[in-house]
Amino acid sequence: MQLNTAFSSKSLRALAAGTGLLALLAVTACGPENSATAAQSDRPEVRQALETVVQAGFPGAQAVITTAAGEWIVNAGVGDTASGAPIPDNAHVRIGSNTKSFVATVVLQLVAEGKVELDAPVERYLPGLVRGNGNDGSRVTVRQLLQHTSGLPDYLASGDPSRPADPNSQQIKADPEAIRGRHYSPAEMIRIAMTMPPQFEPGTRSIYTNTNYILLGMLIDRVTGRPAAAEITTRIIEPLGLRDTYFPAPGDNGLRAPYPRGYQEIDGTRIDFTDFDPSWADAAGAMIATGSDLNRFFLALLDGKLLPAAQLEQMRQTVPFDRMPSAGYGLGLVVQTTSCGKQTVAHGGSIPGFDTRTGVTADGVAVTMTVNELPTNKERAEVVERAFDSVVCAS
Structure with missing residues (x-):
């Protein structure tokens, strides 16, 4: 959440x-x-x-x-x-x-308009983007992104004490010295995510993962021709x-x-x-x-x-x-x-x-x-x- x-x-x-x-x-x-x-x-x-x-x-x-x-x-x-x-x-x-609810609403409006299919693979809308280290956009659906059942790795180190981040990971760690004034692009965050293997097989579990919604923002951009914002x-x-x-x-x-x-x-x-x-x-x-x-x-x-x-x-x-x-x-x-x-x-x-x-x-x-x-x-x-x-x- x-x-x-x-x-x-x-x-x-x-x-x-x-x-x-x-x-x-x-x-x-x-x-x-x-x-x-x-x-x-x-x-x-x-x-x-x-x-x-x-x-x-x-x-x-x-x-x-x-x-x-x-x-x-x-x-x-x-x-x-x-x-x-x-x-x-x-x-x-x-x-x-709470931003995720706004993003999900726009995606579902696009579904209602026939421009996006919930159970279509991400690869259809973002070809070649979800790929590497076992990640495969042809096996992950739009619904799975929306519901955090994609299995994709998180570009962002969660800070959850029950799931400590790998110190060798390239994940973004929200350290003020590192991020306070730095600008990240969505593509850069997805590249970071793709340096890691999937967390689980798509559709078999649900683990909250911010990468899913970065991809949904990019999907909105690709389908509509305008930024998600x-x-x-x-x-x-x-x-x-x-x-x-x-x-x-x-x-x-x-x-x-x-x-x-x-x-x-x-x-x-x-x-x-x-x-x-x-x-x-x-x-x-x-x-x-x-x-x-x-x-x-x-x-x-x-x-x-x-x-x-x-x-x-x-x-x-x-x-x-x-x-x-x-x-x-x-x-x-x-x-x-x-x-x-x-x-x-x-x-x-x-x-x-x-x-x-x-x-x-x-x-x-x-x-x-x-x-x-x-x-x-x-x-x-x-x-x-x-x-x-x-x-x-x-x-």
Whole structure:
């Protein structure tokens, strides 16, 4: 579900921003001015859930909850450790692997238009690209890319402690010294992936792999003649009026205002990692949005406003998800059940600086929760996941 990263470089401590953590709590109701929204904004369970994240040592957290009655925002902690300012309302944040849902939607629109076949081999659309060290694009289908059952190796070192990266691998390791200002092309990332053998036989397992979505972005480009970012803009962002959602252009290394600072812990020191070149994430996780826009996107998608019923149904059919044993992975969607029995559908994403959890419930409540520091181990990731579960259950 995420672009997970792990850093270790003692020389980076000189880059550290202020590390004081201020337990500032702010609650803001927005959207339609009515009693229902006002009452919801005062729900203590949401506030308490975000406070547990701050108490665990994260700088700040924000929940954006969208319902038929309106929308409200709850903040805990800070969006800037130097000034003590909270995460602003309508904050632009890096949404990481939520990008995959946008990419999958465009691919499925192309399927509906008869321009792509789900069970056709990748070789048909990207001839000669998936080849080498046992990788074979003629044996991997578009569906398998979408659902992470391709078996292809990941160009990106995941940082997952349960699957440590090979130190001799050419995988991109998200070390700030190496990637912060470097630009990667999709073709370069696929060349890196092809230096490694497949992880498993196509279609026999499901292992979350960012290479799959870099290839899907390239497929969109090849089929439409336009970059995936342009197709996402004209097919999704503009029709839905998502004014605060965008795919950063080459060289656009910052965030549009308003935004919180994004932090990363490296060797025990908190680094300000707000600005960097996100090209290494590309179609697997480079997009930027607000919580409100993410909620609107997932609500529209699941309400059938972006896809015909047949393709939406395909999108929701899941296989076991290796990174979340209690969840299933569809074609760019994650389906999971919370501790209170509510099922959510959306995705989620992690990238240096931000961890964003998303979900839409069966009764049409959309939740986006953002933490402005990427968890660096399983225990801290579980703190964020439990808080998101609590927010959904209280919404």
